Amino acid sequence: MVSIEATAAFLKELETVSYYAKDEKQAVLSKATYLEHLSSLNITEPPHAVRKTAIICTIGPKCNTVETLACMIRNGMNVARLNFSHGDHSYHAMTIKNIREAAKVVKHENIVAIALDTKGPEIRTGMIMNSSTAEVELVKGKSIRLTTDPSFENTGNAVNLYVDYKNITNVLAPGKIIYIDDGLISLVVDEVGSDFVICTIENGGMLGSKKGVNLPGTSVDLPPVSEKDIADLLFGVEQGVDMIFASFIRNGSAVCKIREILGEKGKNIKIISKIENQEGVLNADEIIKASDGIMVARGDLGIEIPAEKVFLAQKLLIAKCNEAGKPVICATQMLESMISKPRPTRAETSDVANAVLDGADCVMLSGETAKGSYPIETIKIMHYICKEAEAAVYHSKFFEEILKRVKKPTSHVETIGVAAVSAAKSSLASAIVLCTTTGNTAAMISKFKPSVPIIAVTKNPQTARQLWLYRGVFPIYYSESEKLPDWTKDVDLRIREGINFGKEKGFIDTGDNIVVVTGWTSGAGKTNTLRLIIAD
Template sequence: MNPSHYRHTKIIFTIGPATNSPEMLARMLSAGVDVCRLNMAHADHEWTRQAIENVRSACKVVGRKVALMMDVKGPEIRTGPLDEPFQLERDETFDFLLDRDQEPVSEGIRGVRINYPSLKEDVKVGDTILVDSGLLRMRVLEVTDERVRCSVRIGGELGSRRHINLPGVHVRLPALTDKDRGDIDVGIENGIDFFALSFVRSPDDLDILRRYIETRGSKAHIIAKIEDQSAISNLEDIIKASDGLMVARGDLGIEIPFETLPVVQRRAVYACQRMGKPAIVATHMLESMITNPLPTRAEITDISNAVYEQADCVMLSGETTVGKYPVECVDVMNRIIFSVEAQAERKNNDSLPLKTPKALLVKSAMLLSDELTNSGIVVFTRSGFLARVLSALRPRKSPIYAFTDDEDVFQNLLIYWGIEPFFMNFDEEPEVTIQNAFSRLKSRGWVETRDNMVVVSNVLAGSKVIDSIQLRTIS
């Protein structure tokens, strides 16, 4: 067994101007990324199609595949356009204007139009309104049909189309906008593997997206992004309704008290493990490396904490869209993950309920492999179920080599902790399939002669096909 290139925690990168060239994408793939994220908050359809084509071309050049995740922008509240930014002063009275025809200055009070007329129904006197990632803070003084009047508590520069957060407020925004549907259609046409839905507040939001993509024939999995207090209140139900969870710490850290963010992150990751769903930790992981070649010590610790928590993925955003050092960011993540995984005292996940005989079978395979030296687990799966259960059980030291003859399943398994998936046609004779898998592993340097392999597979018993666990030695 050659563990030097085996990493349990997966790396997601966001494609952008800094990484969209075929040459840079080839470098990113060679550095070891597992998933490419397209952020539709900053992408049009022509760019999206070209980016997907560039990624797939780079995959052919490098000889390895990555999954594609489309991050759907979702509904959001923003201020309107301004001719030029202006400075807001503490204790200034300021209006959010609900009618697009209103004048920006009324009764000597400055204001800005917003894209959400229902704000008057969602907020009340005393509520807090945050603008531009919380850099500007307002307290509501008065609510009318035409405006929401506030007192500026923390001032600063207000620019055009700034994002608005309403901490603790349940807003009446739709789960999908017209833009989202258009973006999703492009994603489906181009075979996107994952759709990440922004600002998920309840399982109903996910159901709307799932029905939309299923009616269009997509088998893509759905990742729920938790970004506000409503999502935290409905966390377990959201995880159940999703195929995975993203802890989107940007907006989430604004919407909830910032000191509770580490607690919420850990709770979300562990809840995913109890339900066998992948968890992604995202936002600001290597923010300083947008402009600097080395990470801060705090960023190193942040990534390490996600690895200790056994999150399935860590994610890069601005670092690889507009940053100066995208490949170096992947290298930093790799080094941290390898270091922590080599030293961490891992425990199996005993909180996962195993309700089927097959699930119990793969747990037995994991326990056997963990007791052996130079061992791994080989699993053959057409639906991905057995591999996903093995991942959720969190083997202490055994890599999971998952072989499937379904390309969609292969792509979806790329996001799961500890799984190295392989696409391979299965032979009618189970033994031929097993030997073909061993040959693939040896040829790529994943295993060596005399390594132990615990194989989860079907075997022929007379005319019957039965599930089995086999202990094999690579020859």
């Protein structure tokens, strides 16, 4: 067993000890400053042997067959995202079945998580001229009347346009901006009436039916979940999904409402709150506290706040999650051009890399895989970018800064996390291998972003799938059904399974130091023992 005091010597050694990433096949001196670290980067060095940042892929018509899904898993997909803004329950049930079938044909990588992304509460326009395909041109400089009068719901035109948010007249004021259709059309409010808002068209264009409406900088009182969301969440519980990506979360109470809906049967489902408006950013602390993780949803966020502010929100939210030890996903338009092209732009590759350098645990593909022409190629490109970026992360400084923010006295799991990362660096270990029931120990070690992989062996299949949310964690589902009477022997077999996985992946060799984290007895919450062993 270890204590926080026992790690003090390790921390002192960090200032002088050289450490290396095993897969780079050479020692790399830990630089004293971030500037020194950056100036020592070498573009000719090979990347890490394994990728630590998880890849989330949105599943759509272009990639929902068993064969394509299996190929996506082999090439790096860790979490399959189902977008419930599209498709009915029968379609999503079929897709879930296909994902699970595809996972069966792949070995260690068959631990694939399934995420349900809710449509969320939203504001939309009505129909244009009683047709789902009709369009009307909104001309710059002209006036248009937005109304909540239901008599206009299906008869929208360039003069009168229905919106389905009844309280819009109470939250808007002259001078406010309204965006329609992902910001392609913008209006400026001139006058607010009892059931209408008169606007000047600032940026015009062709407008179709049922388009999304954004009110940037305006606090709205939409319900945290819609009736559709409730039905979808209950469907997800029945289907056994691993995580919920909850759309348009504005405050912590919205997360609590979703937990209430998931109920006892869905209590172990992770809730990842999507922050995609100014209110969500301003309430980030309470949302992070109430959630299991956060998604920086840059699509709507880039409409709700000025585009030039999105990178600030990204860095802010990732930093807050890193400090809290909550996983964070960076999403939207990461490799957007690959929807139709086989290679990304230089700006896109830098965007993905910088998300990794910022501290994102996962990166997400949306239309690139859901409807793109090159889903497999896109995953491969993202895989390679992440590996290169991870090799440039300044692990020592990150560890020191996170450690300074840890409140004393530490919990036993946090103490173990600090000690494991310190021991790995000081001993030049090739990996940290642990046994876990709930995944809490693996998550805590991941918080300190060690430079070596964290191999988490668990007998709980859902825990294994959910651990993809954490940077550097490689979950292994230990499916051995026979429970050995000797608990110590059983633990040793699980640790052996983890070491063998590391050998297969090429980052553990015979003779390497390995940090092992286990409990002193069986059961959840018992992890308190750290050992340093040599791989044989």
